[in-house]
Amino acid sequence: MAIDQLVGSCMLAVAASVFTYYTLWVFVLPFVDSESFLQLFFLPRDYAIKIPILLLLVGGLGVGSFIGNVMIKKAQKEKLKKSKKTE
Known part of the structure; x- marks a missing residue:
């Protein structure tokens, strides 16, 4: 395997x-x-709601951070490309 x-x-x-x-x-x-x-x-029943909500928030934050990081790096690459073309 x-x-x-x-x-x-x-x-x-x-x-x-x-x-x-x-x-x-x-x-x-x-x-x-x-x-x-x-x-x-x-665990007590109220955690049955709190834990999934917390996991969704943390997961959404992780996905949002990843997308933001990719967008920032892409913008930096494009900026570097434009500066090389003008030289």
Whole structure:
């Protein structure tokens, strides 16, 4: 198995486990008795909203920063090209 297949398989396993955990946390846990031992494996329910919002904000910030960085570098290259043509 090549390294890229191994990394892809690991990423798929992590994504599947996070999806399963979150689904159980949000859709099943409200119907489980609050005294049950299963409640110990999950965070309080208000984090079910806060964590995805935080991840979306951080992801959006990362994408926006990347796009801004690319635009700045492209503008600098074009400026350098124009200055070389005028010489």
